Amino acid sequence: MSRQRLIAFLTALAVAVGLAVLVPLSSTASAADCAAAWNASSVYTGGQSASYNGHNWTAKWWTEGETPGAADVWADSGACGSGGGSGGTTGGSGCSYPSWVAGRSYVTGDVVTYTNGLLYIATHDNPGYDPTISTWYWSPYTCSGSGGGTGGTNPSGGFVVSEAQFDQMFPSRNSFYTYSGLTAALSAYPAFATTGSDTVKKQEAAAFLANVSHETGGLVYVTEIDKSGNYCAAEPYGCPAGTYSYYGRGPMQLSWNFNYKAAGDSLGVDLLDNPGLVETDPAISWKTGLWYWNTQTGPGTMTPHNAMVNGAGFGETIRSINGSIECNGGNPAEVQDRVNKYESYAAILGVSPGGNLSC
Template sequence: MAPYHSRSSARDNLRSVLAVAVFLTAAACAGVAEARYGAGQCSTVASIVSEELYSSLFLHKDDAACPAKGFYTYASFIRATRKFPKFGGAGDLVTRKREIAAFLAQISHETTGGWATAPDGPYSWGLCFKEEISPQSSYCDATNKEWPCYPGKSYHGRGPIQLSWNFNYGPAGQALGFDGLRNPELVANCSDTAFQTALWFWMTPRQPKPSCHQVMVGEYYPTTADTAANRTAGFGLITNIVNGGLECNIANDARVNSRIGFYRRYCQVLGVDVGSNLDCAHQLPYS
């Protein structure tokens, strides 16, 4: 039997070898990421959603029929996630996968070009549109003095989350380093900015709403008003945050069902269950 100190030395040597291996792996990861997606840390999301998987989720995003053809690239998505490292990086692996699935599901519905009998099914057509078609208004809330509308500009839906209204474009631009009020078109002209605005919306709480991220990672603590409105944690509350005023507190709403359909598909692909409270049929929307 070897002396104790020899076993200790062997263990220390093994730790050193493992430490070097981890360092080299991280360095290689950083090198690949920098070469392909720009400087910065390796994306936690990229370890879950590979480029191949991303392409399989959005089979038709680059079809000629999609106005966003060539716009929503995997590289832009990964670069955007690195600006928000907590996205897909909080909690255990199941929580991380479920959050990513929920985000991809919401942006898929917002930008879908699919229909019930579409090739490969309706849930293979996310990221087909990059801005709202035939907006009915300029989405200018003239009563909002903190983020005043700029003359001649429209704040209709753009990007993966279909960012809308001056009171969203203004703070999104401030947080991300562009003038969202004077140059809202950038969200439909720059794919990196488009994904960044979607993640900004996802990660940022706006009173009285929590952030979508907080809901998906277990950091949502309902207020008395939330409890009275039956706003329980789950994918349905995400829909309430995104578009509850038009879609929630309605039984069997087709738009809500579309969001859930995308979510079910992505959770299945990622190998996680969907969790509880999928819809918002019995939730009061935020005022």
């Protein structure tokens, strides 16, 4: 009996005895269509869908900026497309990523395989720019073999603050303080805004940006207004750049020769002899702010980074920056200004500011 007649006979027999008929699936069946690409600056409410890395994802509840697959707020609705959509997958896991397609929209964190066989990660949202030409939008990516990898500006695949949110926080900022300068600086301190839950990551980013906003008048001032003070303490290495050269610069207004020496040593840049780099190089400037935030306790008992990731609260970041000058009744108006900015930025990022806001 031929194969076709055998299938027909068995099907008829199954129908006769009331059994369910199993029809072989077509080998050409395709995955579901991809939903609109996930966007870090868009708000999604429960039930709304977005595509990311070759899968459709459904929001369980309100979310903004939380990456599908990395946050519990998203439910995986399965593979989509056939390499289509933003970040559509060709292999689903491991080191298999979709081929880059010119003109297709990508969001921060998307990983693609370029025509040269190398991987690239989107460091900024873009409408399909060439990864080997538009290096501000793409960075080389090294796969670990389990869907992870290194590359881009941040080990988590992108900063928790989008450029649109950054612009909303600092509408009148000095053009020196670029978003690209900030994201380029993140690799120097990979634990910043990547530690803990998605909420903690956003709280830390909001706390850092609130403090630098206070220090710089909303990222308006690159250097402090009054430069007449003596910022050269007696140290073995002296003040090679000049007695009055170590005034406040950058997002955390780095001051004094010993801080320039320590920050430069940490970053591998000679800031003792070249303090002006903090006011001329955006990435170095941002790195000095992150240096203080992640490594210095100042007049406090912990680094601002540890204060945020270990639950001590925003108030302890103020203490680590200005201590009794503002805290313990020193200057409640200044403290409140920092708190107001933090609450505002946390709202932009869609998270609660948490407790212990004041010092």
